[in-house]
Amino acid sequence: MGQINLTQVRKVFGATEVIPGIDLDINEGEFVVFVGPSGCGKSTLLRLIAGLEDVSDGKIEIDGNDATRLPPSKRGLAMVFQSYALYPHMTVRKNIGFPLKMAGMEPAEIERKVQHAATTLNLTDYLERRPGELSGGQRQRVAIGRSIVREPAAFLFDEPLSNLDAALRGNMRLEISELHKSLKTTMIYVTHDQVEAMTMADKIVVLQAGVIEQVGSPMELYRFPCNKFVAGFIGSPKMNFIEGPAAEPYNAHTVGVRPEHISLSKESGTWRGRVGVTEHLGSDTFLHIHSDANREPLNIRAQGEFDVAYGDEIFLTPDESRIHRFDANGLAIR
Amino acid sequence: MARAVSSRRKIGFTILGWIVGFLIFFPILWTIIASFKTEAEAIAVPPSFINFDWTLENYITVNTRSDYPLHVMNSVVISVGSTILALCIAIPAAWAFAFSPTKRTKDVLMWMLSTKMLPAVGVLVPIYLLFRDWGLLDTRTGLVFVLCMINLPIIIWMLYTYFREIPVDILEAARMDGASLPKEVAYVLLPMAVPGIASTMLLNIILAWNEAFWTLNLTASNAAPLTAFIASYSSPEGLFWAKLSAASTLAIAPILIMGWFSQKQLVRGLTFGAVK
Numbered sequence A: 001m002g003q004i005n006l007t008q009v010r011k012v013f014g015a016t017e018v019i020p021g022i023d024l025d026i027n028e029g030e031f032v033v034f035v036g037p038s039g040c041g042k043s044t045l046l047r048l049i050a051g052l053e054d055v056s057d058g059k060i061e062i063d064g065n066d067a068t069r070l071p072p073s074k075r076g077l078a079m080v081f082q083s084y085a086l087y088p089h090m091t092v093r094k095n096i097g098f099p100l101k102m103a104g105m106e107p108a109e110i111e112r113k114v115q116h117a118a119t120t121l122n123l124t125d126y127l128e129r130r131p132g133e134l135s136g137g138q139r140q141r142v143a144i145g146r147s148i149v150r151e152p153a154a155f156l157f158d159e160p161l162s163n164l165d166a167a168l169r170g171n172m173r174l175e176i177s178e179l180h181k182s183l184k185t186t187m188i189y190v191t192h193d194q195v196e197a198m199t200m201a202d203k204i205v206v207l208q209a210g211v212i213e214q215v216g217s218p219m220e221l222y223r224f225p226c227n228k229f230v231a232g233f234i235g236s237p238k239m240n241f242i243e244g245p246a247a248e249p250y251n252a253h254t255v256g257v258r259p260e261h262i263s264l265s266k267e268s269g270t271w272r273g274r275v276g277v278t279e280h281l282g283s284d285t286f287l288h289i290h291s292d293a294n295r296e297p298l299n300i301r302a303q304g305e306f307d308v309a310y311g312d313e314i315f316l317t318p319d320e321s322r323i324h325r326f327d328a329n330g331l332a333i334r
Numbered sequence B: 001m002a003r004a005v006s007s008r009r010k011i012g013f014t015i016l017g018w019i020v021g022f023l024i025f026f027p028i029l030w031t032i033i034a035s036f037k038t039e040a041e042a043i044a045v046p047p048s049f050i051n052f053d054w055t056l057e058n059y060i061t062v063n064t065r066s067d068y069p070l071h072v073m074n075s076v077v078i079s080v081g082s083t084i085l086a087l088c089i090a091i092p093a094a095w096a097f098a099f100s101p102t103k104r105t106k107d108v109l110m111w112m113l114s115t116k117m118l119p120a121v122g123v124l125v126p127i128y129l130l131f132r133d134w135g136l137l138d139t140r141t142g143l144v145f146v147l148c149m150i151n152l153p154i155i156i157w158m159l160y161t162y163f164r165e166i167p168v169d170i171l172e173a174a175r176m177d178g179a180s181l182p183k184e185v186a187y188v189l190l191p192m193a194v195p196g197i198a199s200t201m202l203l204n205i206i207l208a209w210n211e212a213f214w215t216l217n218l219t220a221s222n223a224a225p226l227t228a229f230i231a232s233y234s235s236p237e238g239l240f241w242a243k244l245s246a247a248s249t250l251a252i253a254p255i256l257i258m259g260w261f262s263q264k265q266l267v268r269g270l271t272f273g274a275v276k
Helices: A042-050 A094-101 A107-120 A136-147 A165-183 A194-200 A216-222 A230-232 A244-249 B003-036 B057-065 B068-099 B106-118 B120-133 B140-164 B166-174 B181-210 B213-218 B224-231 B240-260 B263-270
Strands: A006-013 A018-024 A031-035 A056-060 A077-080 A152-158 A186-191 A203-208 A211-218 A242-243 A254-257 A260-264 A273-281 A284-291 A300-304 A313-318 A324-326
Touching: A006 A042, A006 B057, A018 A042, A018 A211, A031 A042, A031 A194, A042 A077, A042 A152, A042 A186, A042 A254, A077 B003, A077 B166, A094 A107, A094 A136, A094 B181, A107 A136, A165 A186, A165 A194, A186 A194, A194 B181, A203 A216, A203 A230, A211 A216, A211 A230, A216 A244, A230 A242, A230 A254, A230 A324, A242 A244, A242 A300, A254 B120, A260 A300, A260 B057, B003 B240, B057 B120, B057 B240, B068 B106, B068 B140, B068 B224, B068 B240, B106 B140, B120 B140, B120 B213, B140 B181, B140 B213, B166 B181, B181 B263, B213 B224, B224 B240, B240 B263
Parallel strands: A031 A186, A031 A203, A077 A152, A152 A186
Antiparallel strands: A006 A018, A006 A056, A203 A211, A242 A254, A254 A324, A260 A313, A273 A284, A273 A313, A284 A300
């Protein structure tokens, strides 16, 4: 259960083509993350799979059955919304039990399953409360509870953590990953946050302007980005792109080096530069260095504490084995 | 100092509020007072306010001369019936306008509202003839139908504005949770829209209760609601000032009491769309 295949799925809103045609296979039990900048069509793609939007063209199959024209209620998928979309007039118990009630299940059976979900999600003390009386994290858990009780073929998450504060976001990320490990159900997760994509996904789908740029495991995308867009989108801080004379020795139009793949030295190195702003995080130090290699300052990540002052002269050496080369069209040269 | 000024202003506005309120209420108060006078006192100049012989005579006459309970019943059936019928049509319509709009939605909404701009008398003859041919003259059914049609645009507009305040995510969540369209409406949309539906209902019951043009023209006696009952005391010959007042008091009493108890919803209903 949970195999989803998209064939030439296209979506047009009025005169604008949001998704020109996507082919994608999502395997059973996979945690797939759709990632991309806002407006790239990732949420639309999720809504097409959910059935909340009609596809303009193409085919969506769920577990081998054509679901292209099925209404959302008949697709057997569960969705967690960015806004949580809890039913404000129902208690937590009723919210979680709602999908089961819609499925016509016996009240006793509903009660048992709601209790089970509430125990899993630490919600037992809040069952009689209404969504308005819960914190953001608790609401998020209720939304997840509502989606797991029904044992759907796949879970769809639409930027579920973007309304939470940073600390809670980290926790919920773990909880969702944990949930995926224990349920082993297909999950499709939409986010614009590449950290969420990298940490949670089995498979990342990078989208831009409705087109899939690259599909692969987080480490594949990190190591072998197929173009400049993916290279720049995956990884934090962002990859440095160096054009012009400094790229020529590498036979490329542009070379890309991740901030963590450049070593610093006060004596000698490939490129010379001056230290700009430094950000000390304790575990890492982020340096912005104005160098003769590039017009833009380079971002460098040094492990641990790194002691330099603003304006110091410094030498940079990229890790040759970790240099990414791109042609004039931004495509990776392998 | 700022405090003192603001409290003085507050007192000023309170007094002003009471004065305006009293001015608006005065005609009703005057009608109620007049209903306890004799016909002679009711037209006396200068009018007396309190110091006259209070009498219930008018109420007795009015009750013996006409069938008050029948008219109340007619008013209740017509106003409540037409509102419920209209809600049954308006809820699905407003759902479609609010949650499944098309390019033409705005136009259709404006067109519906434009029907309210037509003077009712303009369609009196055709409707009268239709009612005559279909045997609907002086029937409650006919009035329920006609008042439903008249108030439908307002009901749809009101519900449309209320529905639009409901986040569409929640309805989509219901769809994802396996709810069919009727269940989505019954379990999620309607419970969330209860305050809006309640104020729409109240406002329209009042509108229908007070509607005089169609009720006067399409009824004679059997289906005549309270509006017709009042009108029967407004005669070009003879002096029925006090009796008319008694009839009016009896006619507005039920709706006045209902309005008093549902002030909150009414205010929300009357200012719909004004505050987002």
